[in-house]
Structures are given as C-alpha cells and as structure tokens.
Amino acid sequence: MCSKRYLTDKELEEALYDSDLYMDDINLDLQSSDSESDCETRVEKQVDANDGNLANSRKSLLEYEESSSADETDSDDDQDIVIPARNTRRRPRPLAKIDKPKSDMKAPSGTVWKKSPMMQKRRFAANVMKTAPGLKQGIKPQTPLEAFRLFFNDITIELILLYTNQKLQAIKDTETRSSFLQKSRNFQKEEILGFIGFLITAGAYKDNKDPVDEIFSEEGLPIYRATLAKHRFLLLLKCIRFDDKNTREDTFPKFLNPSESVVIDEELITFHGRCKFRVFIPTKPGKYGIEANVLCDSENYYCFAVEPYAGKCENQPKGYNSGPEVVKR
Structure with a gap:
C-alpha cells in the first residue's frame, strides 16, 4: 500500500504561503487508502502533467518539512503553543486600553480625584502618636x-x-x-x-x-x-451586672493605650424587648435592637468606649448625636 504522494506546485504554494493551511490539512491530504498500483499510476500522470517538475516538487516538499520542524523546535523551547482547531482562523486578541484622565476629576459630592498620586507630606503634629500602643509603661504581667x-x-x-x-x-x-x-x-x-x-x-x-x-x-x-x-x-x-446604674466607671483605659488604627462605627445590638429608644433598621440581620456608637482599635480588636443612641432628648444640645459630635466625645 502507498501511504504518501507528492504534492503539486499549487499545493506546495498554498502550503508555503497560505497561513490558513495547517499541518493537519497536509497530513490528511497525504494519507491515501489506494493500492500501490493506483498510487504509481497517479505519480506518473502527475509527472507528465507538470512537465517533469517532480524533482523540484520533491525538493520543495523537503525544504518545507525541514522549515516546519525547525519552527516547531524553536517554539517548543520558548513556550508551549496550542494549535487551533482545524478550519478555524487565528485572530489576534485586542489589547485592553485604559484612557488616562487628562485632568483632575470631581465627583458630585465634591470629592476631587487627582490625576497623579499625591506626594506624601510631613505628618501634622496632632496626628503623631506620642505613646506606644499596647500595655502602658510598667505593666508587665508574667502569666x-x-x-x-x-x-x-x-x-x-x-x-x-x-x-x-x-x-x-x-x-x-x-x-x-x-x-x-x-x-x-x-x-x-x-x-x-x-x-x-x-x-x-x-x-x-x-x-x-x-x-x-x-x-x-x-x-x-x-x-x-x-x-x-x-x-x-x-x-x-x-x-449578671457589671456596674451600677448610677455610675459608669471603666478600668480598662487605665492599663492600655490604643494604636493609630482607631475606628468609630455604629452597631446594632439585637434586642426585641421593651425599650423607649429601640430602633428598627431593615437592612440589618436582626432589624430590631439598640443602636450604639463604638470606639474600637482595629489592630488588637479592643473596644475602648460604647455610647448607646437614645434618640433626641430634651436635656441634650442640638446636634448632640451627630457624627462629628460623637467623634469628638
């Protein structure tokens, strides 16, 4: 049985210059299930039709195989290349382009977004921590x-x-x-x-x-x-009760200094009993409870102060429960 045949000049030209023709197409064309006699007959007809260009066709085929094997060796050394499926065209993927702003951007709320990062300036004296976070000086528990x-x-x-x-x-x-x-x-x-x-x-x-x-x-x-x-x-x-209703003495700040990462946020303590300042927040999991402003240290997860939100009271000044006033207290 004959398993190969020689390519014509047209087929060699397509194999060498057409990028859409892949090795799978060439191998499928080279395969044949005809008998040896039929293969020899086709080879003789091909030589007559191409005016004796059999030698040139064979030389071109060998050069193509050598160049293909060399390209495969080089590509294997550099990186693994996945050959696309048959009868598909390889298209380059477009690169993502990010348009850089030409000037500063300003949000409706008034926040200004700079085009380039701001240079770090000297820290204000009010923002400099003068005490080390953690246990205060002289406090060294052993156990x-x-x-x-x-x-x-x-x-x-x-x-x-x-x-x-x-x-x-x-x-x-x-x-x-x-x-x-x-x-x-x-x-x-x-x-x-x-x-x-x-x-x-x-x-x-x-x-x-x-x-x-x-x-x-x-x-x-x-x-x-x-x-x-x-x-x-x-x-x-x-x-269990930890303090008197009339006094609120706290021992914890006597031994511990907060770090620079101090956070103030609201917390809803779930409670379904009777209380005059119980609130309803539908976005919270518990929905009903007592709202409190909590001062915490985000580095050691320590709670330094808690102030419940009791609503608007007569003996409190205007804006007592506003955000800035809570932060100052």
Whole structure:
C-alpha cells in the first residue's frame, strides 16, 4: 500500500504561503487508502502533467518539512503553543486600553480625584502618636492570669458580685411564684470568676453560638460541666451586672493605650424587648435592637468606649448625636 504522494506546485504554494493551511490539512491530504498500483499510476500522470517538475516538487516538499520542524523546535523551547482547531482562523486578541484622565476629576459630592498620586507630606503634629500602643509603661504581667487580674481585680469582682446579687433579689421580689428563684442562694465570688472563664473558653473554642443544652451535653467539653451547673449558669446569665446604674466607671483605659488604627462605627445590638429608644433598621440581620456608637482599635480588636443612641432628648444640645459630635466625645 502507498501511504504518501507528492504534492503539486499549487499545493506546495498554498502550503508555503497560505497561513490558513495547517499541518493537519497536509497530513490528511497525504494519507491515501489506494493500492500501490493506483498510487504509481497517479505519480506518473502527475509527472507528465507538470512537465517533469517532480524533482523540484520533491525538493520543495523537503525544504518545507525541514522549515516546519525547525519552527516547531524553536517554539517548543520558548513556550508551549496550542494549535487551533482545524478550519478555524487565528485572530489576534485586542489589547485592553485604559484612557488616562487628562485632568483632575470631581465627583458630585465634591470629592476631587487627582490625576497623579499625591506626594506624601510631613505628618501634622496632632496626628503623631506620642505613646506606644499596647500595655502602658510598667505593666508587665508574667502569666495570662496576671493579665486577666489587671482588669478583673478583687475590687472589680466584688462590685460585679454586689450588683449581680442586687439584680437577683429584684427578680425574686418580682417573680414571687417561682419556687426555684425563691430557693436560689446568692452568688459567690468563685462563681463570678468561673462564669467569666466559662465565657472566655466558649469563645476560644467557638462554642459561644451553640445552644446551652449542647454545651452542657456529653458531647461538649467537660470543663463546662465542671465549672457551673446548667441551671446555675442560666440564672447567672440572667442576673449578671457589671456596674451600677448610677455610675459608669471603666478600668480598662487605665492599663492600655490604643494604636493609630482607631475606628468609630455604629452597631446594632439585637434586642426585641421593651425599650423607649429601640430602633428598627431593615437592612440589618436582626432589624430590631439598640443602636450604639463604638470606639474600637482595629489592630488588637479592643473596644475602648460604647455610647448607646437614645434618640433626641430634651436635656441634650442640638446636634448632640451627630457624627462629628460623637467623634469628638
């Protein structure tokens, strides 16, 4: 059987100069299923028709194969080239062009966008931090418990215990029919410490969003059941109070300096109970709650101050709850 035939001058010209003809087309033309005798007959007719140009055709074919193999070798060394599908035209992809603005752009709000980046100038003295962020000078706790006791010292724990027991007594006076509340004893100092440690552990293990029944089940961590009983934990969660209603003393700013990355933003604390300044924000997940302005440090995720939004009050000056006034306070 004959597997190849010689190309005519026209076919060689198309193979050498026409970019739309690919090697797949040439290989398909070269393949033949005719017999050896038929192939020889066609070769003889081709020689007669081309006036004895068989040698020139064979030479051109060899030159084309050598040039094609050399191009493939060079392209393989540089990068991998994907040959497009048969009977498709390769079109160059247009490059993306970005029109540079010729002048500064000004938004409807008055914001001006510069054509070129602004040069960094010397920082104003009011924006220079004169204290290092983190713990203040002279405060060096050696253990996590010592760091915890800086903020929750004996005086703070005693105050929390006092206000929590006052809340418990107020609930007893209101719900006189509940035998469980009437038999409940006052909380102790160890229970307050255990309750705070319970909350810190639940947050560290990301169990703070789990149901209470699941936390105290056999599948939960044993440290939860060893710290507090379930009914005692729920009662303490209901009665816990950290300050007096008449005073708002905060111990945290005494030991910690904020960094340069201080942020003020609004937060909606979800609440569905009765409250005169409860707000409704449909864009929030909880929708109902108490809105508060929060001052936080975005580097160490520390909350320095929280101010609830109580709406318009008679004893407050005009613009008291506006953005600039909140930032100044």
